[in-house]
Amino acid sequence: MRRPGASLPVAVHLLLLFCSTVATGVEWDQRNDPPWYYGWSSLSYVPLQGQEFVPDLDRMEILHLWIEDHNVDEIGAAEFSVCLREESIFGPVVATSWVLSLPEGFHGTAPFIFDNVSLVPGDKYVFEILIEPFGAPGNWGVGYTSSQPPSEDYARGNRIRDGVVQQVQDLWFREGVYTGVSTQQLTWGSIKALYID
Numbered sequence: 001m002r003r004p005g006a007s008l009p010v011a012v013h014l015l016l017l018f019c020s021t022v023a024t025g026v027e028w029d030q031r032n033d034p035p036w037y038y039g040w041s042s043l044s045y046v047p048l049q050g051q052e053f054v055p056d057l058d059r060m061e062i063l064h065l066w067i068e069d070h071n072v073d074e075i076g077a078a079e080f081s082v083c084l085r086e087e088s089i090f091g092p093v094v095a096t097s098w099v100l101s102l103p104e105g106f107h108g109t110a111p112f113i114f115d116n117v118s119l120v121p122g123d124k125y126v127f128e129i130l131i132e133p134f135g136a137p138g139n140w141g142v143g144y145t146s147s148q149p150p151s152e153d154y155a156r157g158n159r160i161r162d163g164v165v166q167q168v169q170d171l172w173f174r175e176g177v178y179t180g181v182s183t184q185q186l187t188w189g190s191i192k193a194l195y196i197d
């Protein structure tokens, strides 16, 4: 994971991040994170993918998405980031997450970190998932859920695929802020337990 433009490996970045003060938990705001997902959508080959949401909190520091490498026969890591936009996937950019490098074969909760983004509670935002390189080997995908109207998995927005809102689908996601600080000595294992399921 790295800030845009930097290139240190994930472990080094997390250790640097937590060497002085340590966030001890996360308060989730908006979420659609059941213990299953309906399907996955290729990030490697379909652009302009994301999710609308309307926050209750006035800031955002972390976003979890379910990301998978869907071709075990094709070798390839990839780098991901999330671009937060106002109103639509074509709207003005509010912030961009640190870059997250995921290894060949990864599947699970991918944590995207933001530098304390200010949000307006009640306004609509859209996060767009970016993959580098586009067309990355392995056919990387993002998990989503699907519902039958009038029920809806996440009621304050919908999934976006190829720039088009998908009315009955939502990405598997949860976004929120860090809570509390500690000076406790953390191991790499305990850092992973906090931020990577």
Ligand SMILES: [Ca+2]
Pocket: 069, 070, 071, 072, 073, 074, 075, 076, 104, 105, 137, 138, 139
């Ligand atoms: Ca692969």
Ligand SMILES: [Ca+2]
Pocket: 152, 153, 154, 155, 156, 157, 158, 159, 167, 168, 169, 170
């Ligand atoms: Ca929805």
